Amino acid sequence: MPRIRKKTSKRGTTHQREKIKRKVAETRRKAKKEGKKDATWKTKHPKDPGIPNNFPYKDQILTEIAETRRIAEEAKRKQKEDKKAAKAAASTEQNEDKEGSESGFDAVGTLNASTVTPKAKKTVAETLDEDDDVPVLINRDLPNFKAVLDTADVVLEVLDARDPLPFRSECLEKLVEQGNSKNRVVMVLNKIDTVPRESISSWAKHLRADHPTFLFRSASAFLPSDAGSSASVKGKAKAPVDDGVGVEALLEHLGQLADKRSDGKPLVVAVVGLANAGKSALINTLVKQVAFPTYRIPSLSAPSQGPTTTTYAQELTLSIGQKKIRFIDTPGLSWESSSTESEERRLRDILLRSRGRIDKLKDPEPAVDYIVKHAEHEHLMLLYNLPAFVRGDTKGFLAGVARANALIKKGGLTDHATAARIVLRDWSTGRFARYSSPPTSPAGQSVEDLKNMLETLKTRKEMSTSVSLVKMTSGTVEDRMPVLEENWVGDEGEGEDEEASEQAMTDEDEESGDDEADENEADGSDEDGEGDGSDEISYAPAPGKRKRMERTSVKTWPSKKVAFASLPKESKQSRITGSKRKKQNSGGMKLSSTKKR
Known part of the structure; x- marks a missing residue:
């Protein structure tokens, strides 16, 4: 006889309970065993197992670690002492100033002390902010890269110390040396702070076999920073501009080349290299000021940048005593396009x-x-x-x-x-x-002067x-021909600069321009219906609204002798009522047809 209702008790036998426990334990044991075999990592930060006791050099490693910690602690302690000494010196100067002010009141001295001191603190930040707004004039005598090479007396080829060979251009060096001595090409091994000492020494020996080579590191104020963070701008304003490495040796060599000129004209130095090699930062470090804009590391909020920070040749003259050196900063090298490029x-x-x-x-x-x-x-x-x-x-x-x-x-x-x-x-x-x-x-290539x-x-x-x-693995020297005769700033460059400058106009002017364009389109469509399109007069748009007017001109109606106005748009409610009426009329017609039958 079948059971009428379910069992009300959940009570089981001891055999069933032990059986369930045994099954659960076996299942967990199997899962744990499979988990050990699984290659998927369980944590992002595995624990450091330390140095095994049976490792033969464990004592030496522990000694090195202890020595590193001791050096770090000494450096930290020395930094604290220097900070305390600086504070003490500042306090003594303040006390001396107070004593001097108590002795008597000097109106001129007080005025100078109150006005000059805060201005000196703001000079670095002001120069960094105002340099972006200062317009740099374009030298029409240097329209392309070939004109720069013809003008230059010395060519500084900037190389990245991490992999210098791909930054060299074989065709460029041969072009510069045609009919001149090898002293015209000077190579600068930049960014030496990112590479170990052993690598820098070996690269200096290797490159000096071809051309004079100098080591260089740009000043901290001109190193790349994040364009989207405000904290980096503050740090850059406080960064020094005189802590560059290799500045004295490079300027001394250029000064010797300038002394060889007998006509009294300044030595013309063209700074060339690939994009992001550090050409503008090198010149800024030599003159110890923000002369040219440098590359900034892009962020998510920063606008997109072009293929090179320097878009055309820019000049700057540096005076060293009675000698003058004229630097020409050039855009990054670009190569002739080839269909067989891999x-x-x-x-x-x-x-x-x-x-x-x-x-x-x-x-x-x-x-x-x-x-x-x-x-x-x-x-x-x-x-x-x-x-x-x-x-x-x-x-x-x-x-x-x-x-x-x-x-x-x-x-x-x-x-x-x-x-x-x-x-x-x-x-x-x-x-x-x-x-x-x-x-x-x-x-045989000595680097004793770089020791x-x-x-x-x-x-x-x-x-x-x-x-x-x-x-x-080190790359190879670039064998492609650089683009020489293509102008950096063409005839359309001035128009583009004007458009970029006039895009800073207020939104009200842009909106009024949009309204006027829309009204002109409407008037044009009505006039097409009245007369022939051959009598239309086109007016040149304003420079700041050229692109916007070009976009709207695409939507203009074609010229006709007769133009019909478009039907007015119906609302949703009117369309619904119209469909209902059609259904009712069709239903009435059906009923009438059935009655006739």
Whole structure:
């Protein structure tokens, strides 16, 4: 007989309870065992296991760590003492001023003390803010790169110390040396603070075999900063402009070249190189002021920038005693286009210039593939804390970066595109610290004159304590021909500058311009119906509203002899009532037809 109702009691036997416990324990044991075999990382920050006791050099490593801590503590203590001494000196000066003021009142001295002191504090910030508004005149005698090379007595070729060879132009150097001595080309190894001392020394020996080479680092006030953050602007205003490295040696060499001129004219120096190599910052550091705008690291809120910060040739004259040096800042080098240009070369150009948000590329994985193929994979593992992957395996590298940043999509798939964007962002912002070594080191090239400067740089071991260095394979010298005769500012350049300057007009003027344009369109459509279109008179629009008028002119009606006005738009309610009436009329017709039958 079937059961009429459910059991009211949940009471079970002891055998059933023990059976459930045994099943649960077995299930948990299996899940724990499978979890140990799973390759997916459970945490982003694994614990540091420390140095194993059976490691043979454990005592030496512990000694180095203790020495590093001791040096850091001494530096911190010395910094505190210097700060206290500065405060004490400032307090004593204030006391002396108070004593002097108590002795007597000097109207002129008091006035000078109250007005000059605050102005001296604001000079750096004011020059940085006002330089953007000062217009720089265009020299029509230097319309293109060829004119600059013909005018220059010396060509400063600015190279990036992280990988100098791709920043060199073989065709440019041959073009400069035609009919002249090798002294016309001077190479400057810039950004030496981002590279270990050993790499800088080897590159200086390698490059000096071809041309005179100088080491350089721009002043802190002219280093790239974030264009969208206000904090960086404050820090840049306080940054010194006289802490550049290699300024004296470079100016001394240029002064010697200026002494060789017998006509008394200033030495003309053209500063050339790829975009974002540091040409404008180099000139600003030499003159110790903000003469030309420098590159700013783009942010999400900052507007997009062009392919180069310097858009045309700009000049500046520096006086050193009785000698004068005329610097010409040039835009970044661009190459002649070729139909046979490979994709690898285009990717190299993007990574070398590293301008703008390169992490916003439509397909970022090929660029990361270029980086992985030219970098030491052990260093990449240390930089991103990744498990071992095969050398040159881009997919394995991106999978590790995706897991390290918890970029897992549905189904357990790793997000390679977002991981590639993270790597490109680190590359452009400087977090991806890299260096390279020259292919060969020529013998007999001495760098004894650079010994004092090299001692100020950090060694590879010292830099590895703060950043993870990645060794890259050095590139090759650029063999493409640079664009020489294309004008930087064409005939349309003045119109574009005028439009850019007049775009600062008020919104009321723009809105009134829009209303007038709309009224003109309406009047034009009515007049078309009255007469022939051949009698129309076109007026030139205002310079500030040229683009807007061009857009509206596309929507004008074609010229006809007869024009019909468009039907007025019906409201939604009228359309609904009209459809109901049609249905009623059709229904009435059906009824009448049935009655007739």
